[in-house]
Amino acid sequence: xxxxxxxxxxxxxxxxxxxxxxxxRKAEHVxxxxxxxxxxxxxxxxxxxxxxxxxxEIDFAEIDPSVTLLGHxxxxxxxxxxxxxxxxxxxxxxxxxxxxxxxxGVAMGVGSERAAILKGQYPESYATVAxxxxxxxxxxxxxxxxxxxxxxxHVVGPEEVRAAMELxxxxxxxxxxxxxxxxxxxxxxxxxxGCLDQIADLxxxxxxxxxxxxxxxxxxxxxxxxxxxxxxxxxxxxxxTSFAAVEHYRAVDQGAEREARVGKTFWDWGIPSPISVLxxxxxxxxxxxxxxxxxxxxxxxxxxxxATAAGTAGGVLRAASTGYEATRRELELLxxxxxxxxxLTGSRTLDDLRRAPYLVTGESRQWMRR
Numbered sequence: 042x043x044x045x046x047x048x049x050x051x052x053x054x055x056x057x058x059x060x061x062x063x064x065x066r067k068a069e070h071v072x073x074x075x076x077x078x079x080x081x082x083x084x085x086x087x088x089x090x091x092x093x094x095x096x097x098e099i100d101f102a103e104i105d106p107s108v109t110l111l112g113h114x115x116x117x118x119x120x121x122x123x124x125x126x127x128x129x130x131x132x133x134x135x136x137x138x139x140x141x142x143x144x145x146g147v148a149m150g151v152g153s154e155r156a157a158i159l160k161g162q163y164p165e166s167y168a169t170v171a172x173x174x175x176x177x178x179x180x181x182x183x184x185x186x187x188x189x190x191x192x193x194x195h196v197v198g199p200e201e202v203r204a205a206m207e208l209x210x211x212x213x214x215x216x217x218x219x220x221x222x223x224x225x226x227x228x229x230x231x232x233x234x235g236c237l238d239q240i241a242d243l244x245x246x247x248x249x250x251x252x253x254x255x256x257x258x259x260x261x262x263x264x265x266x267x268x269x270x271x272x273x274x275x276x277x278x279x280x281x282t283s284f285a286a287v288e289h290y291r292a293v294d295q296g297a298e299r300e301a302r303v304g305k306t307f308w309d310w311g312i313p314s315p316i317s318v319l320x321x322x323x324x325x326x327x328x329x330x331x332x333x334x335x336x337x338x339x340x341x342x343x344x345x346x347x348a349t350a351a352g353t354a355g356g357v358l359r360a361a362s363t364g365y366e367a368t369r370r371e372l373e374l375l376x377x378x379x380x381x382x383x384x385l386t387g388s389r390t391l392d393d394l395r396r397a398p399y400l401v402t403g404e405s406r407q408w409m410r411r
Contacts, residue, residue: 064162066228066291067152068128073287074355075362085280085313086333088405089342092398094387104380105390110327110350111213111248111273113177116146117376118350118391119340122252122275122331123181123215124358127156131166137361139173141368145376148350150179150215154205155186159195170209179250180211184218185230187239196239199246206247214247215275216240219254221311225288225304227297241269253277255284255332257312260320273327275352278314281333282355285310315346315401316408322347337378341386344394 073079108118121138125131135151142149149170157164170178182205186197197205202214223229243249251258251266252275263274289304312320314332321328330343331352343351353375360371388394401409 063156063160064128067125067156068130069291070287071125071131071134071358071362073290074282075359077286077290079282079286079290081280081283081333082309083280083404084333085278085315085403085405086335086339086342088401088403089315089346090400090402091341091345091382091386092400093385097384097387099384099387099389101380101384103389104383106376106379106383108350108391110148110177110329111250113148113212115148115176115350117340117379118344118348119147119372119375120177120179120275120329120331120350120352121147121149121357122277122329122352122354123150123152123179123217124354125152126154126167127152127163128166129163131163132169134358134361135166136169136173137365137368138357139170139175140365141361141372142175143173144369145372146176147372148177148179149175151181151209153181153183153186153217154208155183155197157208158182158197158201158205159186164208167208177213178209178211179213179215180205180209181215181217184216184236184240185220185223185232187216187243188232188235190230190232199243202243202247212248213250213272214243215250215252216243217252217254218258219284221256221307222254222284222288225285225292225300225307227292227295227300229288229300237265237269240266240271244270244272248272250275250329252329252331255279255282256310257314257317257332258321259312259317260324263321263324267324267326271326273329273349274321275329275331276312276314276317276321277352278317278332279309279311280314281331281335283308313405313408315342315405318343318346318348319409337375337380338382340375340379341382341394342399344391345386345397345399347395
């Protein structure tokens with residue numbers, strides 16, 4: 042359900058034409074994801090086998106996939122993870138995503154808001170999300186931007202975070218960790234020292250979810266973030282869209298031989314999504330399982346492992362680039378597939394599904410033995 046057009050508020054910078062390369066980069070990311078093979082070479086979610094229950098002893102109509110994530114009720118445990126913004130075509134994509142998320146009752150994030158907050162570029166491509174009653178919205182900034190990357194760099198601090206959240210009327214701030222991607226980008230940021238302290242400072246002022254961008258989060262890193270009072274994790278492990286692959290193609294197109302080589306070498310670098318979920322769930326914070334989630338069965342697998350919700354991006358992005366109806370249909374199919382998996386495991390609720398038996402096979406099993 043729409044609630045009216047969104048309007049940017051807060052200290053969004055005036056348009057900075059010197060930063061048009063950032064807008065161009067964001068458009069390239071979407072183009073590469075939609076047009077090139079950027080998937081991980083192994084499907085880790087297929088290693089998680091839910092055990093079939095031949096006599097479910099429930100009716101399909103009874104199944105309730107609702108969940109509460111970070112205090113916000115969702116109709117299903119699905120998060121459209123942050124993907125885009127900061128260039129003209131992103132406005133329509135984000136509008137389709139937000140409208141569909143509101144109608145289906147699932148959560149949504151936007152892509153990094155640096156373009157709007159620090160550069161003043163296309164704030165409307167994010168602000169359109171504010172016009173829809175999405176039950177849980179995530180603002181998004183990158184960890185490399187909360188520390189200076191060079192002399193005189195303007196960093197994202199509390200004032201900028203507040204602007205980012207107001208721009209989309211966000212409930213939670215997502216801080217994304219994308220250092221693998223930065224290492225492959227020809228123009229990438231290379232400094233990471235001091236990020237933990239800055240995350241701690243922001244977590245004292247805002248509800249913060251920390252998310253990876255395709256390489257997973259280890260137990261050790263999660264424990265250090267837990268000590269700094271973050272509220273939740275999004276594991277975004279390897280096995281889905283590889284941003285090393287995305288940046289590999291961009292580096293090839295730019296003739297950046299070294300970065301193209303690094304992107305190819307580290308295409309599948311990271312911790313598999315199911316393994317990251319298993320490592321983080323015992324810490325007691327909500328865990329969003331993303332990275333290679335392509336179906337409602339994958340959502341069910343993630344919940345069975347203990348995740349609060351599952352995040353998806355690539356498949357929904359393809360639908361959103363087509364239109365609202367395709368986006369809503371994709372989300373509804375994900376929810377239906379999840380409910381089918383719940384029915385076939387005799388799980389009326391998600392709590393029941395978290396108690397359902399499963400088997401881990403393949404490469405994921407080898408990871409569990411390490």
